[in-house]
């Protein structure tokens with residue numbers, strides 16, 4: 001595969017200090033709402049963790065930004081859950097292709113309160129609740145068939161029984177320490193603004209592209 005001649009010129013928007021403002025959350029909200037106009041899943045969030053010094057990256061779905069924290073839901077016993085037991089430092093990334101924008105966030109992950117995980121778990125469709133119970137996420141699975149069988153057995157079991165959120169399924173809240181907003185520009189002279197939290201206040205800087 002040779003992609004050396006594949007290039008797109010970025011020229012749709014600009015990111016200048018006067019419009020960016022001092023509050024990274026306000027800028028994130030603005031960019032998120034603009035991405036929502038064109039992207040079916042603007043809440044696709046790439047989360048990187050580190051386990052035994054090995055970075056690992058995967059997509060999850062951002063479910064809310066609450067009290068400044070970026071929240072997603074998962075299995076606490078998955079690979080990412082194990083990584084987060086060891087190292088709470090994470091980076092997350094949003095890429096909004098139509099707007100030629102990227103947002104990078106670095107921060108600290110912690111589990112959300114059980115009540116919050118309950119509220120979200122019980123708001124999901126019954127099949128998703130059973131799916132979460134059926135999946136020992138990231139463990140080896142002998143066959144697709146075994147998973148479907150397990151799902152069917154659980155479905156039959158929960159026909160007449162109440163479903164309970166498994167204790168190993170819940171949310172993580174990522175508290176940002178820094179944001180970087182990247183806007184593609186012509187001639188590769190892209191705009192990059194970083195926001196870093198210093199003594200509870202955000203300081204903004206421009207970086208070379």
Ligand SMILES: Cc1cc2nc3c(=O)[nH]c(=O)nc-3n(C[C@H](O)[C@H](O)[C@H](O)COP(=O)(O)O)c2cc1C
Nearest residue numbers: 056058059060061072073074075078079080081138
């Ligand atoms: C569009 C998309 C959305 C996803 N959303 C989630 C999610 O919200 N939570 C989750 O645990 N995995 C989600 N996944 C699956 C993860 O990318 C990953 O395969 C899974 O969490 C296991 O990762 P791990 O082995 O690193 O723990 C999603 C994948 C895609 C492509």
